[in-house]
Amino acid sequence: MSATEILKTTCREDWNAATQHAFTDALADGSLPAEKMIGYLQQDYLFVEEFVRLLASAIAHAPSLKDVVPAAQFLGVISGPENTYFLRSFEALSATPHAPAAKETEAFLDIMKQARLSGRYEIMLSVLVVAEWVYLEWATPFEDQAARLPFWLGEWITLHSGAGFAGVVAYLRGQLDSAWEGLNSAQREKVEAMFAKAVACERAFFDAAWAGFEVAK
Template sequence: MRPSEQLKQSCIEDWLKATNHPFCIELADGSLPLDKMRVYLAQDYTFIDNFVRLAASAIHHAPALPDRLPLAHFLGIIAGPENTYFQRSFDMLSVPESERTAPQLLKPTNDFQALMLKAANSGEYGNMIAVLCVAEWVYLSWAQPFSESVESVEGLPFYFGEWITLHSGEYFESVIEHLRTQLDTVFNNAEPAKQKVMQDYFNQAVLLEKQFFDACYQ
């Protein structure tokens, strides 16, 4: 079993709750109340800044150029199409400017921000990749099952459907595979004490993903 799969299995209960969350299911079928989507988008948009910091730190600490390039390319997607998606969604959903730029952070949002910065500042590539892998792999896991049916949902607004297509498909799968391969390699090469730390980062990130969906849904 791959180390990344072992890490997932170590927190499988929280993983399944995050990737099968009612929030995600209702988003995919278009029944999610718009007030919950507004809260979610405003909170999720705040992650971009620290996600970029964490990814940039991981790129810096990666072993070699082939390890850096896929993540560097993905950062361009975050800064381009994904950022544009947020702005278009904010406009369509009439999200107030104050919520777009400085929303009051929910506790899981604040805690995940802190975890990303902690990983970035740890100086350990494995810790950074563990958090990045969770942040993207969870989204692939919940979005992928809906990727083929999203276009068949009549009248599904773009702020629902496009969020799914951004987190599924061949390219996004390749991003997750790169992150998992990086995590597998660094975990296999780490001493037991560092493996334990990486597992702690991974498990905490999964728990916070689940708590984030809980908070936005409630």
């Protein structure tokens, strides 16, 4: 079993709750109220800047050019098509992209910042792996349903499924699996703690989205 698979087993309850959630089920079957999707998108959009900074920091700490290239290409997706998706969705839903951060959003922003400032490649990867792998796992079962949904629902699925995104997740997992081999027990404990914390934050974020974030006007 790979290191990332082992890490997932250490927080299985939160992982399953985050990847098999009522919020994403409703998103995928088209029954999610527009107001809940707007609140979710407003909060999720707050992650983009810190995520870009975290990914850029990971790129700077990657061991070789071979390790850098896939992350650099993914950085272009986040700052290009994904950012554009948010802006198009806000326009279509007549919503502002500007919203104060909810406490669940603040918690996730905080661990992304902690990872970025750690100076440790494996810590950065532990958060990046969770952020992308959780989304691949919830979105993949719904990939075939995306085309029949309004784009602000369907494209959120397609951005997080398919061979291209699966390749990104495989790359990130591979980087963490490789880094894990060179870590001592204390360093591994730190990775495990950060990984579990990130998964708990994902679960809390989806729980709050399902309850309904306050929509900024």
